[in-house]
Amino acid sequence: MNPSFKNLTAIAGKRSRTIIGLMSGTSLDGLDIALCRISGSGADTAVHLIKFCTKKYAAELRERLRSISSVKLADMQELCKQHTGLAAYHAELILEALSEWETEPEDVDCIASHGQTVYHLPARVQRHGIKSLNSTLQIGDGDQIAARTGILTISDFRQKHTAHGGEGAPMAALVDRILFGDEKESRILLNIGGIANYTWIPAERQGEYDSFTTDTGPGNTLIDTLSNRYFQKMFDKEGLLAASGKINRDLLDALFSDPWFNESAPKSTGPEYFHYAWMAVRAEQAGLSLNKIPPVDQLATVTELTARTIAQNIRENVPEYEECAIYVSGGGAHNGYLVSRMKEHVVNTTVHDFSELGFDPDAKEAMIFAVLANEMLAGEGFDFERGDGSIQKLNFGKISFPL
Numbered sequence: 001m002n003p004s005f006k007n008l009t010a011i012a013g014k015r016s017r018t019i020i021g022l023m024s025g026t027s028l029d030g031l032d033i034a035l036c037r038i039s040g041s042g043a044d045t046a047v048h049l050i051k052f053c054t055k056k057y058a059a060e061l062r063e064r065l066r067s068i069s070s071v072k073l074a075d076m077q078e079l080c081k082q083h084t085g086l087a088a089y090h091a092e093l094i095l096e097a098l099s100e101w102e103t104e105p106e107d108v109d110c111i112a113s114h115g116q117t118v119y120h121l122p123a124r125v126q127r128h129g130i131k132s133l134n135s136t137l138q139i140g141d142g143d144q145i146a147a148r149t150g151i152l153t154i155s156d157f158r159q160k161h162t163a164h165g166g167e168g169a170p171m172a173a174l175v176d177r178i179l180f181g182d183e184k185e186s187r188i189l190l191n192i193g194g195i196a197n198y199t200w201i202p203a204e205r206q207g208e209y210d211s212f213t214t215d216t217g218p219g220n221t222l223i224d225t226l227s228n229r230y231f232q233k234m235f236d237k238e239g240l241l242a243a244s245g246k247i248n249r250d251l252l253d254a255l256f257s258d259p260w261f262n263e264s265a266p267k268s269t270g271p272e273y274f275h276y277a278w279m280a281v282r283a284e285q286a287g288l289s290l291n292k293i294p295p296v297d298q299l300a301t302v303t304e305l306t307a308r309t310i311a312q313n314i315r316e317n318v319p320e321y322e323e324c325a326i327y328v329s330g331g332g333a334h335n336g337y338l339v340s341r342m343k344e345h346v347v348n349t350t351v352h353d354f355s356e357l358g359f360d361p362d363a364k365e366a367m368i369f370a371v372l373a374n375e376m377l378a379g380e381g382f383d384f385e386r387g388d389g390s391i392q393k394l395n396f397g398k399i400s401f402p403l
């Protein structure tokens, strides 16, 4: 037998596995590394988060990634270079984190690598162009990570999703249902990253409902873009700048009237749709000029847009949403002003920090990919609703052996 297969079988047969989950999201702020101990599979999965850190990207890398992410035209040489280079760098960061945690690579069974989304293109946004399949592209090759760390690596999780008719995102719900469902409490797990998305998990007593997941639109992406453009900051810390501005109602209406917000959920999106030029065009169509609106007011307005579109999506799609508890994770959970505006719009629903469920809110997405990898190794797969509405058990990710 191929010795790599033998090793794979041994890992798959263990009672529990040590898996590193990696996420580098659309905010391009850095690599999240979650060292997890995972036992069981499927509905019996249990996760213990042993360690977590975010390795921040240097400004130069961030700019290089920005130049090839969410843009229609990119330098192919840079794209090709980063497919390998970013993976090699991720391997370096993993080894650095393991050394800080005094953990040997030999003690890690698997790495689950999301990679860097460079473009996300659900068929729904191509309505004015050529109709094609749902497409999404993540770079950072798994073979590089496996070869450089010596650890079995599972990567490129989203392609199976699109292959079965999904948009390739959001995927968190597959795992959220297993880890965070509760018998008594109906929950909404809201993640405010670059893009905001949530999973609704009804309490078991409401068994007539299925769980449900969708992106809601911009999370921090527009806030970060304006913070960078006008204030040379990576983000609006705690939302203080936005809180000091005034919401421009005309601009808010112009942005809010974008048809994407009224499209039926579930749906997914990315910064290739919601960006500064999108804002400028929508403003212009409404007879407004961004140049004439003070930057802090623009920031207050996009923060309000984010809060309102999250709340509206929840109100329109979650049955009996008032009875749900919302748990907020992702970097946007640190933006107190954004969260307070969202609370205002969801009215009676209680809003909690995701840490109340016993995990670091910043670690959630990296943990999700660790659980996807665990299932690929040891489980029967997740119930997935395919494009034709049929339910199929599926596993996600591609396996890279170190040798």
Ligand SMILES: Nc1ncnc2c1ncn2[C@@H]1O[C@H](COP(=O)(O)OP(=O)(O)OP(=O)(O)O)[C@@H](O)[C@H]1O
Pocket (backbone or CB within 6 Å): 023, 024, 025, 026, 027, 028, 029, 191, 192, 193, 194, 195, 196, 219, 220, 223, 224, 234, 235, 236, 237, 238, 239, 329, 330, 331, 332, 334, 335, 336, 365
């Ligand atoms: N203290 C803070 N105050 C305000 N905003 C913050 C703070 N800390 C982080 N953020 C926001 O969180 C963002 C990063 O969030 P996160 O890492 O969850 O996103 P991501 O994983 O890159 O995105 P996605 O989930 O869409 O892929 C930052 O870009 C910033 O906008």
Ligand SMILES: CC(=O)N[C@H]1[C@@H]2OC[C@@H](O2)[C@@H](O)[C@@H]1O[C@H](C)C(=O)O
Pocket (backbone or CB within 6 Å): 025, 026, 117, 120, 136, 168, 169, 170, 171, 172, 173, 193, 194, 195, 196, 197, 215, 268, 269, 270, 365, 368
């Ligand atoms: C294509 C892509 O990378 N999408 C991300 C992004 O970040 C948040 C939101 O947009 C979500 O759709 C998704 O990530 C999470 C982990 C998901 O798939 O559930």
